[in-house]
Amino acid sequence: MSGDSALERLKREGRIVVVGASLAGLRAAETMREKGFAGSLTMIGDEPYEPYDRPPLSKQVLLGKATADRTALPRRRDIDAKWRLGVPATGLDMTARRVKLADGDEVEYDRLLIATGVRARPWPNEEEAALEGVFTLRTRDDGAALERRLAAGPRRVLVIGAGFTGSEIASACRERDLPVTVAERGAGPLVGALGGVIGEVAAGMHRDNGVDLRTGVMVTGLEGDSSGQVRAAHLSDGSLVEADVVIVSLGAQRNTDWLAGSGLGAGPRGIACDAGCRAFNIWGIVTDDVFVAGDVARSPHALFGYQFLSLEHWGNAVAQAETAAHNMLSEGVDRRPHVWIPAFWSSQFGVNIKSVGVPSMGNEILITQGSRDERRFVGVYGYQGRVIGAVTFDQCRWLDFYEQQIEHTAPFPLPFTTVDRRSEGNKPLDADFPDPSVPTHGPTITLSGYSPADRQMTFTPAHN
Amino acid sequence: MRLVVDLNRCQGYAQCAFLAPDVFAMHGDESLLYNPQPDEEHRENVVRAVHACPVRAILLDAMNGSLSSAEARGER
Numbered sequence: 001m002s003g004d005s006a007l008e009r010l011k012r013e014g015r016i017v018v019v020g021a022s023l024a025g026l027r028a029a030e031t032m033r034e035k036g037f038a039g040s041l042t043m044i045g046d047e048p049y050e051p052y053d054r055p056p057l058s059k060q061v062l063l064g065k066a067t068a069d070r071t072a073l074p075r076r077r078d079i080d081a082k083w084r085l086g087v088p089a090t091g092l093d094m095t096a097r098r099v100k101l102a103d104g105d106e107v108e109y110d111r112l113l114i115a116t117g118v119r120a121r122p123w124p125n126e127e128e129a130a131l132e133g134v135f136t137l138r139t140r141d142d143g144a145a146l147e148r149r150l151a152a153g154p155r156r157v158l159v160i161g162a163g164f165t166g167s168e169i170a171s172a173c174r175e176r177d178l179p180v181t182v183a184e185r186g187a188g189p190l191v192g193a194l195g196g197v198i199g200e201v202a203a204g205m206h207r208d209n210g211v212d213l214r215t216g217v218m219v220t221g222l223e224g225d226s227s228g229q230v231r232a233a234h235l236s237d238g239s240l241v242e243a244d245v246v247i248v249s250l251g252a253q254r255n256t257d258w259l260a261g262s263g264l265g266a267g268p269r270g271i272a273c274d275a276g277c278r279a280f281n282i283w284g285i286v287t288d289d290v291f292v293a294g295d296v297a298r299s300p301h302a303l304f305g306y307q308f309l310s311l312e313h314w315g316n317a318v319a320q321a322e323t324a325a326h327n328m329l330s331e332g333v334d335r336r337p338h339v340w341i342p343a344f345w346s347s348q349f350g351v352n353i354k355s356v357g358v359p360s361m362g363n364e365i366l367i368t369q370g371s372r373d374e375r376r377f378v379g380v381y382g383y384q385g386r387v388i389g390a391v392t393f394d395q396c397r398w399l400d401f402y403e404q405q406i407e408h409t410a411p412f413p414l415p416f417t418t419v420d421r422r423s424e425g426n427k428p429l430d431a432d433f434p435d436p437s438v439p440t441h442g443p444t445i446t447l448s449g450y451s452p453a454d455r456q457m458t459f460t461p462a463h464n
Numbered sequence: 465m466r467l468v469v470d471l472n473r474c475q476g477y478a479q480c481a482f483l484a485p486d487v488f489a490m491h492g493d494e495s496l497l498y499n500p501q502p503d504e505e506h507r508e509n510v511v512r513a514v515h516a517c518p519v520r521a522i523l524l525d526a527m528n529g530s531l532s533s534a535e536a537r538g539e540r
Contacts, residue, residue: 053500056500059497060498063497065489065499066498066500066501070501071501072466072500072501073466073468074466074467074523074524074525074526075466075525075526075527076523076526077526077527078527314470314471314472315470315472318470343472344472345471345472347491347492347495347497349492350491350492350493350495351492351494351495352476352492352493352494352495354472394492394493396474396475396476396494397475397476
């Protein structure tokens with residue numbers, strides 16, 4: 001009967017379960033209600049808190065300008081949900097359409113959205129990681145504990161890893177006038193995300209602000225005193241850094257462990273899905289009732305060679321959640337693709353860093369405006385003769401323009417001149433990204449398709 | 465009162481920092497720092513800031529209050 005299709009029934013009395021009660025989960029739930037979903041909605045979250053915002057944790061919270069327990073996200077509307085907070089999901093039965101919870105309960109669904117995000121990668125040595133004074137920064141509890149420790153005035157802070165989070169932490173420490181050492185395995189800060197040319201600018205920012213920046217070194221071990229308080233770190237160059245606070249800032253791991261054995265295409269790189277946010281099973285066949293959104297998802301993007309992108313970006317979580325929610329309540333041609341242009345920001349040492357596109361896919365960079373010496377510039381990334389990404393340091397109003405160039409697959413180098421072009425912007429430089437086979441801190445964008453570092457295939461050209 | 469600023473949209477016009485200086489502050493030339501949960505007494509200024517933002521980057525709570533504890537325990 002056309003008056004009561006399965007879709008209409010789902011909208012009226014269906015059961016939708018969202019696993020992951022953070023930014024993506026909340027925005028998806030709001031979108032579903034906005035689109036008229038009147039059935040039951042269950043929100044499952046492993047933390048005991050309602051959805052909160054994470055970016056302030058490494059910025060205003062560490063600066064003592066906001067408190068970690070007051071970053072709860074504003075609601076766009078009432079979502080009339082049943083909340084299961086503080087209870088992690090532990091398993092998924094796709095045949096019976098049930099989510100298993102840590103407390104033994106099971107929740108049935110007609111449509112499931114997985115938005116379980118990522119967690120901080122812990123220090124690999126468990127004994128050392130358990131020392132008093134060793135932190136990671138991802139959750140509200142992490143932020144609160146670290147702020148308390150910084151406010152108590154440690155003698156020296158050691159940050160391991162100079163990606164965005166590590167650099168923001170170092171910046172906050174310096175603003176609080178705390179001595180800080182940063183140890184980075186790569187050639188400079190931010191090189192995984194933005195390449196060596198920009199990494200050099202970032203290194204200058206660290207050093208000018210009094211950070212003891214050590215690059216090209218690994219921390220080989222942490223040392224505690226008899227009371228179990230961390231005291232020092234050993235570096236691969238033989239040196240020793242005495243620190244009573246150590247922040248492990250080595251990127252993130254995707255929260256997919258609970259899906260092991262479920263038959264879903266989930267692994268360390270996230271959950272593969274189509275551009276409509278429908279998850280793949282392990283055979284690469286798209287499911288029609290399991291959807292994914294946010295940091296844990298990886299989906300193909302037409303603008304970037306259909307490579308599977310997984311983005312640890314705030315804006316991606318919002319946009320992908322909205323698309324997933326729309327598609328969960330649509331069928332066939334009414335579904336729409338998630339083709340958001342990657343964009344992120346960071347704020348460190350008083351400089352606003354923003355980016356669009358996929359800089360790490362580029363191999364050349366052109367400084368189209370401003371100058372690196374002034375730390376006020378636009379860098380445009382080129383890949384095989386087209387514009388693929390852009391980064392700005394204190395020049396954010398240009399980003400819309402470059403976003404359009406990326407969307408239109410504009411040629412690189414750009415054929416037109418721009419205002420504030422300096423001599424260093426006359427020709428492209430090698431963007432100097434690290435060899436992907438050499439480990440460094442993780443970029444916030446991962447090209448999770450075939451990696452040239454995986455030497456598992458041999459290309460044999462055809463001969464006539 | 466809860467708010468969040470979409471910093472992908474924010475272009476540093478600083479209108480919010482002029483209108484609600486107790487809640488929003490510029491940090492350097494372009495970066496914005498804000499208090500995500502300001503006290504009720506600032507509401508009038510925050511609402512002005514929301515409307516004055518040229519790129520509409522500030523989202524203010526559409527609901528009053530937060531989850532009740534019963535709701536958080538899954539009892540509804």
